[in-house]
Amino acid sequence: MSQPLVLGFETSCDETGIGLVRGQTLLSDALATSMAEHERFGGVVPEIASRAHLEAMVPTVHRSLADAGVTLRDVDAIAVTAGPGLTGALLVGVAAAKAYALALDVPLYGVNHLAAHVAVDELEHGRLAEPAIALLVSGGHSSLLLVPDLAQDVQELGRTIDDAAGEAFDKVARVLDLPFPGGPPIDRAAREGDPRAIAFPRGLTGPRDATYDFSFSGLKTAVARWVEGRQRAGEPVSVADVSASFQEAVVDVLTAKAVRACRDHGVDHLVIGGGVAANSRLRALAQERCDAAGIVLRTPSPRLCTDNGAMVAALGSRLVEAGVPAAPIDLGADSSMPIDLISR
Amino acid sequence: MLVLALDTATPTLVVGLAEVTSTRVEGALLLPAQRTVEVLAERALPSGNRHAELLTPAIREVLAEGGVEMRQVDSFVVGLGPGPFTGLRVGVVTAAALGDAIGTTVYGVCSLDAVGDGARSVVTDARRKEVHWATYGADGERLTGPGVDRPEDAPVTDPVVGDVRFTERLGREVIAAEVTTAGLLRAAVPLFDRPPAPLEPLYLRRPDAVPSVTRKPVSQ
């Protein structure tokens, strides 16, 4: 085999993801999640996530190897999420990846989680046309990136100045008594609702606002106020209409800014990744607007949009191919790793 | 046999390589006393909260100093704490991954058992103004603990070894002592005749159930 086999470790939040990639071919993607343990807290509890990562680590590595039909001795390089994410959670993956790399005597790459969300699309849709614009939206991040070279040059155009898009979904779901995480239930409820029923605010879309930054905190508050107002007045609240109108406000801003970024930078390829990229309305509206603007839209299948090990292996594979130097032996975790640092 | 031992349960990162020789009488049960331990190389680094950064370089140095390749290691020993969780996990997951990669055994020991020698009590810093403690009999067997308590409530008896900063609050002298490679081996040698138990850190405290600001990605 000419192309290197890369083993990827992802532990930045509550998913222990171990994936194997050869070149740009996805071989396996094993996942263990502690999500159920966080549900009653309405958010991820870092210490619970870290304990679960440790417990799941070796078994998940072996599930990934077995699924791919390879052994540890076949591995040519290892990649691990070095940041951004929860420090304690990241450190379990970083320490494990360093130990495997040391014992197997293979190079180690400490990669940026956000860039990995972009790289995963190559496993399904082939080599990314560069430069591309990437919109990454999840419970932990909402960023708009310019990607001239995924292995060596990624620039941040904008990001959320308060809540991540996914956080807004979680909080609105709580207001509507829908389960955590809030994305899927709001997506489902919205299908029965009218997206124009309530005019919720579109954050940072004024002429003097930052062109590519996002804000979802005001929207979340507006939804809560609207619902509470109705309840106080003894009027019925249509969960479907609130869900549809809220969701429309989020995806309207996300897609408008992403398409604007493509136009402004003369880029005709847009990649959408992260957990919120699984939202059906976001995918539909992005497709509609990209078609109208002559932009090629690429979205990984929902399974690969959420955090996983294959995305880390996919980016690792690009780094190996590009001849980027491997990580120093004193690699640590960087909870706020900036996006222009693709690997360390 | 060659043993690589490591511990990240305290602010001092410990990595050591030891040769364990047995004077086994054919067919007879092997007593720990019939095993001799020789520490070939050791690092004890005041690492604070940089265990993840410094552990791999320390392992490499210790192996190089002992003239040993990783794949020659016959068994790994790791301190399971108690200790601050994030640093503790770095050591435990490292040992688990090394053992898995080499295809050999990993034995977990209580880190307090590896502090000092001949003490009746051990105390280490559990943060939040509490101590991790354990007590030992004259033969070195652990009698009680490991536990986590306010120093005033820790049932320790003299001589106490470990973190000297607790002398005042314990109301008795604490003789300075830290985790050592010899201590890790002393605790592990009696375990070597059996298959290793699963590596579970001695957390002693439940997780603080405060959700982080970073939320779960919105999707399945």
Ligand SMILES: [Zn+2]
């Ligand atoms: Zn993510």
